[in-house]
Amino acid sequence: MKHFIATILGTALLATTAYSAPPETLESGxxxxxxxxxxxxxxxxxLVDQSAGQTLFSREPDRRFVPASVTKIMTVYTAFDLIDRGKLSLDRKVVIDKDLADEWGGEGSTLFLETGDELTIGQLLLGVTTVSANDGAVAVGRAAAGSDSGWLALMNENARKLGMRNSHFGSPNGYPDEGRTWTSARDLAILAEALTTRFPKLYKRFIGHKQLRFHEITQNNHDPITGVVPGADGIKTGYTRQAGYNFVGSAVRGGRRLTLVLAGAPTAPIRNRAARRLMEWGFDNFTSERLLPAGAAIGEVEVQDGSVLAVPVRTEAEVFANLPRSPGSRAGFSLRYTGPVEAPIKQGERIATLRVTVPGQEPHDVPLVAAEAVDPANAWQRLRNGVAGLF
Structure with a gap:
C-alpha cells in the first residue's frame, strides 16, 4: 500500500506550501x-482545542508519568459508559462491607466510608468527582464489576478502545501501586474529550462541584480553575509524592472547548497558577476560524478493484482551526490516505484525512469521506483497471 500526500489549494486565508511540524519532543505553542x-x-x-482537534501547546505530550488521582477520570468514564449502556444504574444501592471499609475508609482522599454505609452509585460517583474519594472509586468498581480485577479489566479495555497507547491502569483510584499505573498527557486529553463529548449530561451532573458534605464532614474540591477561569467546569486533580501535582482541566467559551493536562508540578500553587494561565492563554491568543464547510469537495482518492478508478472525497463536518491573533496567520491543507483504497466503498465512509497545518502548531487531521459509493469491479472493469495500471 502506498501513502499519498497532496497539497490542496485553499482560500485566501490558506497557504499552499507544506509546513513541517516541530518534533513532538520539542515544545510547541x-x-x-x-x-x-x-x-x-x-x-x-x-493544551488542546477539542472543537478543532488542534494542539495549541505541548511539552512532552507522550512522556509516560504516574497520574495519581487523575486515574479516577478513567473510573468515572468507565462508570458513565456502563450507565449509558444501561448496565449500571445511578440509583443502585451499594452497602459498604467491612473489607472495603477497613482497607480504604479514611485512606488518602476519602469519603470516610464505614461498614454498613449505604449509598447509591450516583452518590459514590459524586464523592469520586468532587473530593477524589479513594474509597468511593473502589466501591464503584467492586459494585459494577464484582472485583477490583474485573473493574481494572474494563478500565484498560476502554483505554484500548480510545486509542490511549501510553496508558495502563493498575488501580481504580491512582493510589501508589508499585508502578502498575501510568499514562501520558496526550492519552489523558483523548480521555477528557471522550468524557465531555460522549456523556455530556452525566459530565454536567457530576463534574465541577466545588464542595461535598458526607458523614457530617464538609470537603472542598481542589480543582484550580472551576469558578476562577470563566467557562471552566472541571475535571480532576491528582497528587502523590512520586507523581507530583497533576491536573486535567476543561473550559468552554464561545463554542470552543479547551482541555489542558499538567503533570509533575513541584507544588500545588505552581500547578494551579500554570493551569489558570495556560487556559487563559489558549482563549486569548487564538481565534477560531471556519476553514471549510461540511461537504466541501477536497479531491480524489485512487480506488483498487472498483467500478471507477478514483472516488471524490469531501469533508464530513465543518473544518475549524485556531490561528494565532497576529497579522498574516495562515493555515495549509494536505490530503492524506493509504491506498489505493479497495472497493467496495460506501458513500460517507471515512477513507482519507485532511491534514491542517498552522505554523508553530502541531498539525491536526480531520476525516474525509467518500462522496459516492463505489461497487466492486466487474470483469470488463477489472480488465480496464489492469490496462490503466500499466500506464
Whole structure:
C-alpha cells in the first residue's frame, strides 16, 4: 500500500506550501506570546482545542508519568459508559462491607466510608468527582464489576478502545501501586474529550462541584480553575509524592472547548497558577476560524478493484482551526490516505484525512469521506483497471 500526500489549494486565508511540524519532543505553542505560557518547573503540559482537534501547546505530550488521582477520570468514564449502556444504574444501592471499609475508609482522599454505609452509585460517583474519594472509586468498581480485577479489566479495555497507547491502569483510584499505573498527557486529553463529548449530561451532573458534605464532614474540591477561569467546569486533580501535582482541566467559551493536562508540578500553587494561565492563554491568543464547510469537495482518492478508478472525497463536518491573533496567520491543507483504497466503498465512509497545518502548531487531521459509493469491479472493469495500471 502506498501513502499519498497532496497539497490542496485553499482560500485566501490558506497557504499552499507544506509546513513541517516541530518534533513532538520539542515544545510547541510559544509563538503567540513569544515565551512559554507554562512554568519551566512543570515537565509535562498539553493544551488542546477539542472543537478543532488542534494542539495549541505541548511539552512532552507522550512522556509516560504516574497520574495519581487523575486515574479516577478513567473510573468515572468507565462508570458513565456502563450507565449509558444501561448496565449500571445511578440509583443502585451499594452497602459498604467491612473489607472495603477497613482497607480504604479514611485512606488518602476519602469519603470516610464505614461498614454498613449505604449509598447509591450516583452518590459514590459524586464523592469520586468532587473530593477524589479513594474509597468511593473502589466501591464503584467492586459494585459494577464484582472485583477490583474485573473493574481494572474494563478500565484498560476502554483505554484500548480510545486509542490511549501510553496508558495502563493498575488501580481504580491512582493510589501508589508499585508502578502498575501510568499514562501520558496526550492519552489523558483523548480521555477528557471522550468524557465531555460522549456523556455530556452525566459530565454536567457530576463534574465541577466545588464542595461535598458526607458523614457530617464538609470537603472542598481542589480543582484550580472551576469558578476562577470563566467557562471552566472541571475535571480532576491528582497528587502523590512520586507523581507530583497533576491536573486535567476543561473550559468552554464561545463554542470552543479547551482541555489542558499538567503533570509533575513541584507544588500545588505552581500547578494551579500554570493551569489558570495556560487556559487563559489558549482563549486569548487564538481565534477560531471556519476553514471549510461540511461537504466541501477536497479531491480524489485512487480506488483498487472498483467500478471507477478514483472516488471524490469531501469533508464530513465543518473544518475549524485556531490561528494565532497576529497579522498574516495562515493555515495549509494536505490530503492524506493509504491506498489505493479497495472497493467496495460506501458513500460517507471515512477513507482519507485532511491534514491542517498552522505554523508553530502541531498539525491536526480531520476525516474525509467518500462522496459516492463505489461497487466492486466487474470483469470488463477489472480488465480496464489492469490496462490503466500499466500506464
Amino acid at each position: 510559544r509563538q503567540a506570546e513569544g515565551e512559554s505560557p507554562v512554568d519551566p518547573e512543570i515537565p509535562v503540559a498539553l
